Amino acid sequence: MKKIINDPETVVQDALRGMQAAHPDLLSVRYDPAVITRADAPVRGKVAIISGGGSGHEPLHGGFVGRGMLDAACPGAVFTSPTPDQVAAAVEATDGGAGALLLVKNYTGDVMNFEMAGELAESEVRSVVIDDDVAVQDSLYTAGRRGVGGTVLVEKIVGAAAERGADLAACEALANRVNASVRSMGLALTSCTVPHVGTPSFELAEDEMEIGIGIHGEPGRQRVPVGSAAEMVAALLDPVVADLPFAEGDRVLLFTNGMGGTPLIELYLAHGIAEAYLAERGITVERRLVGPYITSLEMQGMSLTLLKLDDELAGLWDAPVHTPALRWGV
């Protein structure tokens, strides 16, 4: 195992120290339990938008904490759900008197622990479960569909609404609406190694890729020989487009995401193919995001996410955001 770490048991704490050092103006990190909040939390009168999950998917979620996106993130151990007391501490630290919305990726442990935290909280807490991965119905750690790239878009759009003063019910409804309008699928060219495990999460042959991979290396739909970038894009977009479905005349946001170990030159190459694929089908790409935003450690691969846009969602996407990983308009 080749990693830039000191001790597999302290990777998350050590990385949090670096995040705090790197972004003193944006973030405030608490270590026990581990919670990353906006530096100016709590924001009086504002709904707190909170997410979290296992570490190893950076910049998700800690890199999305800041004005216009998340009020707090709860980083679990690598590929491990955060504990209820982490989530409860995040709710307490960001309580501005307007309640909290928990954005939860659909993994059984996450759903359970966020739910327990909501029950513990003294303030009003609601949660929305994100399940945008069309690859498989049930999975290794999940009943129903997994939450993947759509999470980034939900966090940005709902974060913008909360920043503008939307109340808890409106934020909850918006999160459900975005989740209902977004679909994703990913593929892996290589595996990844969880530090405290020390061996690869799965094995792929030298000429093989996994279509429909989960962000923790959960099995997808099939293993096939590595094809061209055009074949890869079609293998992801065919099921994504068919699922919602996305149709001619639709306006979309296209999110081309890297799994962590894939170079940016390959992501841009895939993005160009995906844009051409959608143009051929009369689907208009109006917004884009390209880069490694929801990753699986050093895994090579990508995921493609489509969100059906209307003027409201496009406007909330464009709204100012000031976080370590997404920043514009400020």
Next chain:
Amino acid sequence: MKKIINDPETVVQDALRGMQAAHPDLLSVRYDPAVITRADAPVRGKVAIISGGGSGHEPLHGGFVGRGMLDAACPGAVFTSPTPDQVAAAVEATDGGAGALLLVKNYTGDVMNFEMAGELAESEVRSVVIDDDVAVQDSLYTAGRRGVGGTVLVEKIVGAAAERGADLAACEALANRVNASVRSMGLALTSCTVPHVGTPSFELAEDEMEIGIGIHGEPGRQRVPVGSAAEMVAALLDPVVADLPFAEGDRVLLFTNGMGGTPLIELYLAHGIAEAYLAERGITVERRLVGPYITSLEMQGMSLTLLKLDDELAGLWDAPVHTPALRWGV
């Protein structure tokens, strides 16, 4: 070779199509010869800041084209110098009547081809060679020191000055001053594969890392067993600090750069250690940049760059920038 590509021979062109699709508001891509310019080029009365080099180091340089940074970038084939006609086309496309400054990483082919382009140009052209890598004196493709992470900082700071209206002589002097104040060194945990070569650029044993690696996989100072993150940071910062030297009381920008395949969680972890290392020596980190900004395809590893700051350089660093990879203040 597992890559998201269609054809090893068209990787750069195909990726440029994706960049153009992803950033229609920021960039204008010309394909023959390949040049990426600001969408609003040429900017009347402004010194054009132009860089370029082999592809495979994304987001460098194309990801730094935009307001407040580069006017144009010339992407060569992967790990191959751009041709003189690419650079000449960039000079012509961005000619606002105030001359052009070429920022050239110190690799023999780059220096030669940018020089030839300067001689071809009808407008006034100067160039500054960047050579911040303290690892080795001469290298596989270089006489003297290599240009690495410091390039990102030179491009940002000189780009800000040009945007504010600095003339060609002032931009040239500033680029030389930043280059004289910046030092870097990198390490690799794994190799990388150039698409049109198809085999890894070098081999590293399962327990080995290369200290002082070049961004094209050029040999560094030594191969040693993979150590802790603290040992890695010291192996890079000891020679960087000793070289300028950086001393107690200095104000610095610390740039923790990923080589492409290293997850962000490891970069943050290393960044935290580097901040503590510098604090112990009385060196004050006033600005930070953490992420994969000058990469070597899918190589795992990192580099650390230190820039000695004063109020002028800090102010130019903070100035608004609007590019695909760096964006703030707008």
